[in-house]
Amino acid sequence: MKIFLDSANIEDIKKYASWGIVDGVTTNPSLVAKENVDFKTRVQEICNVVDGPVSAEVVSITADEMIAEARNIATWAPNVVVKIPFIEEGLKALKVISAEKIMTNVTLIFSPAQAMLAAKAGATFVSPFAGRLDDIGEDGMEVVAEIVNIFQIYGIKTKVLAASIRSNQHILQAMRVGSDVATIPPKLLDKMIAHPLTDKGLAAFLKDWEGMKANT
Numbered sequence: 001m002k003i004f005l006d007s008a009n010i011e012d013i014k015k016y017a018s019w020g021i022v023d024g025v026t027t028n029p030s031l032v033a034k035e036n037v038d039f040k041t042r043v044q045e046i047c048n049v050v051d052g053p054v055s056a057e058v059v060s061i062t063a064d065e066m067i068a069e070a071r072n073i074a075t076w077a078p079n080v081v082v083k084i085p086f087i088e089e090g091l092k093a094l095k096v097i098s099a100e101k102i103m104t105n106v107t108l109i110f111s112p113a114q115a116m117l118a119a120k121a122g123a124t125f126v127s128p129f130a131g132r133l134d135d136i137g138e139d140g141m142e143v144v145a146e147i148v149n150i151f152q153i154y155g156i157k158t159k160v161l162a163a164s165i166r167s168n169q170h171i172l173q174a175m176r177v178g179s180d181v182a183t184i185p186p187k188l189l190d191k192m193i194a195h196p197l198t199d200k201g202l203a204a205f206l207k208d209w210e211g212m213k214a215n216t
């Protein structure tokens with residue numbers, strides 16, 4: 001499973017990219033707003049740190065304006081992916097920009113039906129938001145699993161990018177259901193690597209090693 005970082009914070013991105021485990025990055029208008037930086041500059045900074053797909057979202061809501069934004073964003077870097085919200089105008093825009101070979105990530109997906117339509121319109125990635133489905137009492141990762149399964153049934157090439165990941169359990173489930181990608185907030189990556197038995201085991205190894213050295 002590919003791991004994308006769900007962040008627009010360049011220091012976080014540099015930190016986790018240095019671990020060699022970041023395959024891409026997803027941003028959204030809220031994540032960029034938190035950084036309070038120039039959007040294009042930050043996206044280009046991220047694209048220089050991470051070779052893989054970097055999602056940058058349009059903020060227009062009409063097809064014509066989305067198309068214009070997407071064409072502009074697509075010039076920012078070779079690995080930039082244009083994020084399009086799953087609304088009717090977004091589908092219209094998607095049809096046009098997909099035909100122009102612009103990479104797209106259709107976001108705010110909450111059902112297999114939405115995912116299927118986005119794929120039919122040419123999406124490179126679809127982003128089902130697991131955590132926000134959980135927030136309203138649905139089973140978000142079950143929706144991700146359904147999308148993965150349906151895409152496999154029909155041989156759909158669009159990649160499933162599990163988003164709105166809120167826990168290590170979500171990450172595990174994304175792996176188990178075969179999601180192509182999970183986009184993970186920085187704070188969860190720290191938790192992902194940590195395990196008390198690893199720390200305990202290493203401490204014991206080093207204690208025994210020091211004990212041997214003291215006796216030689």
Ligand code: G3P
Pocket residue numbers: 006026027028129131132163164165183
């Ligand atoms: O960036 C898209 C998605 O991962 C946002 O997640 O936690 O704001 O629902 P969240």
